[in-house]
Amino acid sequence: MNEPTDETLRSWLLRRLPAQEAEPLEQRLLQDDAFGERLREAETDLLDDLARGRLGDDERAQAAEYVAATPQARARLRFAAALARVRGQSPPMRFADGDRHAARRGPADRCVRWLPRGRPAIAAGLFASVCAIAIAVVGLHWRSGVAPGSAAIETTVTLMADRQRGAQAEQVRIPPDAVTIRLQVEVDAADAQARYTLSIDDARPDPFTARGLVARQAGPYRFVEVAVDTKALADGPHRVRVAVEGAQTPPALWSIETRRE
Amino acid sequence: MSEGPRTEADASASHAAGTPFDALLLRLRAEGAEGLAYEALRRRLIQFYRLHVPAEADDLADIALDRLARKIHQGTDVASVPLYALGIARMVLHEARARGARRRAAEVDPTLLPDEGDEQEAAASETVFAALSQCLDAAGAQARALILAYYAADGAERIAVRQRLATERRISINALRNRALRLRETLEECVRTRLGWTRP
Numbered sequence: 001m002n003e004p005t006d007e008t009l010r011s012w013l014l015r016r017l018p019a020q021e022a023e024p025l026e027q028r029l030l031q032d033d034a035f036g037e038r039l040r041e042a043e044t045d046l047l048d049d050l051a052r053g054r055l056g057d058d059e060r061a062q063a064a065e066y067v068a069a070t071p072q073a074r075a076r077l078r079f080a081a082a083l084a085r086v087r088g089q090s091p092p093m094r095f096a097d098g099d100r101h102a103a104r105r106g107p108a109d110r111c112v113r114w115l116p117r118g119r120p121a122i123a124a125g126l127f128a129s130v131c132a133i134a135i136a137v138v139g140l141h142w143r144s145g146v147a148p149g150s151a152a153i154e155t156t157v158t159l160m161a162d163r164q165r166g167a168q169a170e171q172v173r174i175p176p177d178a179v180t181i182r183l184q185v186e187v188d189a190a191d192a193q194a195r196y197t198l199s200i201d202d203a204r205p206d207p208f209t210a211r212g213l214v215a216r217q218a219g220p221y222r223f224v225e226v227a228v229d230t231k232a233l234a235d236g237p238h239r240v241r242v243a244v245e246g247a248q249t250p251p252a253l254w255s256i257e258t259r260r261e
Numbered sequence: 262m263s264e265g266p267r268t269e270a271d272a273s274a275s276h277a278a279g280t281p282f283d284a285l286l287l288r289l290r291a292e293g294a295e296g297l298a299y300e301a302l303r304r305r306l307i308q309f310y311r312l313h314v315p316a317e318a319d320d321l322a323d324i325a326l327d328r329l330a331r332k333i334h335q336g337t338d339v340a341s342v343p344l345y346a347l348g349i350a351r352m353v354l355h356e357a358r359a360r361g362a363r364r365r366a367a368e369v370d371p372t373l374l375p376d377e378g379d380e381q382e383a384a385a386s387e388t389v390f391a392a393l394s395q396c397l398d399a400a401g402a403q404a405r406a407l408i409l410a411y412y413a414a415d416g417a418e419r420i421a422v423r424q425r426l427a428t429e430r431r432i433s434i435n436a437l438r439n440r441a442l443r444l445r446e447t448l449e450e451c452v453r454t455r456l457g458w459t460r461p
Contacts, residue, residue, distance in 0.1 A: 006420070029308055
C-alpha cells in the first residue's frame with residue numbers, strides 16, 4: 001500500500017475520504033503503530049491550523065465539528081491555541097470591525113481567541129509579532145508572553161504609524177514584574193537595505209538608542225523591533241523616535257506615557 | 262475476520278485465562294508485553310472511532326475490546342487480533358450509528374464550540390496560556406525549542422521544517438515525530454494537571 005499523504009490523512013479526519021479509500025487506512029490503523037502516530041500527528045496539525053486560523057471556510061467548519069464532538073478535543077484545541085500564542089501565531093482578532101466585547105476585555109484577551117468564524121484570517125504566514133500588531137491597530141497596548149509572576153515576563157508594545165504625534169500621549173501599561181519589553185514600531189515602506197535608529201529621548205537614567213535596525217515584515221506591516229529595559233521607561237511621558245539612517249526625511253515620533261500596573 | 266472452531270492452543274489458553282480480559286491479555290502476549298499491546302490496541306480503536314463518532318470514541322472502543330475479549334475467551338479462532346478487532350469495531354460502529362441519530366445531532370451542535378466572544382472562554386484561554394507557559398518553563402530549554410520549532414510551520418513548509426529538524430538531530434523523521442508527539446502529550450498532561458482537567 002502506498003504511503004498516504006498528509007493531505008489524505010487530513011481528508012480522512014475531516015470525513016471527506018471515500019469509503020473505499022478509508023477502509024484500507026482503517027485496516028492499517030489497527031495493525032501499524034507507526035501509522036497510528038502519523039494519524040495522531042495529522043490530527044494535531046489540524047488542531048494547530050484551526051487554532052491559528054489557517055483553514056479555509058469548509059475545512060474550518062468540518063474541523064470545528066470534529067473538535068466540538070468531545071471535551072478532550074476541545075481541551076486539545078485550547079492547548080493548540082495557547083501554543084500558537086506562545087509562538088505569536090494566534091489569528092488576528094475582530095475587534096477592529098466592531099467587536100462588541102472588545103471594549104470590556106483587556107488587550108491580551110484579544111489575542112487568544114480561536115475559531116475565527118465569520119472572518120477569514122488575514123495574516124497567514126505571519127510570524128511572532130502579528131498578534132501584537134493586530135491589536136495595536138486601534139492604539140497601543142501591551143501583552144504578556146509568559147505566565148504572570150514569571151521573572152521572564154515578556155511584554156510587547158507596538159506603535160503604529162498612524163498614531164504618531166497624536167494630541168494625547170498613548171497610555172502604556174507595563175506589568176510590574178516585567179524586566180524588559182519588546183518595542184515594535186511601524187515604519188514606512190522603504191529600501192529593503194535601509195537601516196533605522198530608534199531612540200527614546202527621555203529614557204532614564206540614560207537616553208536609549210539602538211542603531212542599525214533592520215525592518216521586518218508581518219503581512220501588511222513593516223516594523224523595527226528592540227528590547228528595552230523597563231528601567232528606561234519609568235512611569236511618565238516619553239518620546240520615541242525612529243529615523244532612517246542616512247536619510248534626510250524627518251524622524252517619526254510617538255508620544256507615550258508609561259505606567260506600571 | 263475468521264471465526265472457526267477452537268484449536269487446542271486456544272482451548273488451552275482460554276482454560277488458563279480466568280476472565281475474558283485475561284484471555285485477551287494472554288492472546289496479546291504473543292505480540293509483546295500484553296499491557297502495552299492492550300493499550301496500543303485500545304488507542305488504535307479510539308483513533309478509529311474518532312474518525313466516525315468522536316463523541317463516543319472511548320466508550321465504543323471499550324465495547325469493542327470487551328467483545329473481542331469475550332470472543333477470544335470463548336475460544337474463537339482469531340488469526341489476527343488487530344484485524345479481528347477492526348471487524349468488531351465496524352460492527353459496533355454500525356450499531357452505534359443505528360441508534361445514534363439523536364446523539365449525532367449533538368455532535369454537530371455548534372454551541373459546543375468555544376465561543377470566541379465569550380468572556381469566560383477568553384478568561385479560560387488566559388489560564389491555559391499561563392499554565393502552558395509554566396509547563397514550557399519546567400520542560401527546559403531544549404524541549405521548549407523542539408516543541409516550538411516542530412509545530413511552527415504550516416502547509417507544505419511543515420514537512421520541510423520537520424525534515425530539517427530531523428537532519429539536524431541525525432534521527433529519522435519517524436523518531437522525531439514520536440519525540441515531538443510524546444513531548445506534546447507531556448505538555449498537554451502538564452497543563453491538564455495544573456488546571457485540574459479530567460484526563461482524556
